[in-house]
Amino acid sequence: MAVHFFKNVKFSSVYHKYMLPASNEIVNMVLSYVKEKTDGRPLAMALDVGCGTGRYTLPLAPHFKKVVGIDISESQINVAKQNTSLDNVSYMVAAAEKLPMENNSVDLVNAALAAHWFTAETFTSEAARVLKTEGCLAVHAFYPYTVIEYKDLSHELNVVMSEVWDTLFQHKVQSLEHMFSQYHNIYEAILLKDKEWIRDIPVKIQMSIPELIGFIQSVVLYQVFVAKDSKRAEQLLIQAEKRLQKILGENADSVQLTVNLKYYCVFACKH
Structure with missing residues (x-):
């Protein structure tokens, strides 16, 4: 199962450095949903499941008395601990x-x-168990594809990136289907009656070419490719970077590209 890559110390470092930062739009959606459902009462505890290196754990901290991040990967948890100094945030290894x-x-x-790695029925049942009355479940991710905008060069840039994604999709894992379906399986697995499913949420991120290449390295599909054929995987990134730089010309590495993503959220409230 591809989830074992997250337990690799080297990959955990790459993941922390290059995976996309927490989306402010999505964090705000989650917090707005929780505040609406809890009618503004003080919030004591948030549990960030599959927290990885703490990317979405930390933005929750100002809004809760305590935040606990859990992950099955000890190496990811160790990175999270090394990069957290907030008194109300803690981490532990758990499923x-x-x-x-x-x-x-x-x-x-x-x-x-993270939820595409979970056993949906068991996770959603456990979430319902630990939630307080009016407690909320928020599950979110992004569609595994990027669309780049930059002046009149968008089409050429996207041709390169489409070829990269097409190559990575040849090494797809089962969890990828859940991402393509925008977590339909999670929505269906939730037994709580008060639930909603929001799809195709547009989010824009500014990235340089080195950051974009790093992001590809932080995707599990790339790590699966590396495990199968490290030389071809490395060449994919080298050639992609060269082609992108050639399209952009001088000072290519300092250019900030607009990267368009589609996020999706599944929300539920316990009554």
């Missing part, structure tokens, strides 16, 4: 299918770019 929380104890169960 999404066996949440280390008491019944009715959590205001928010959050899962960002």
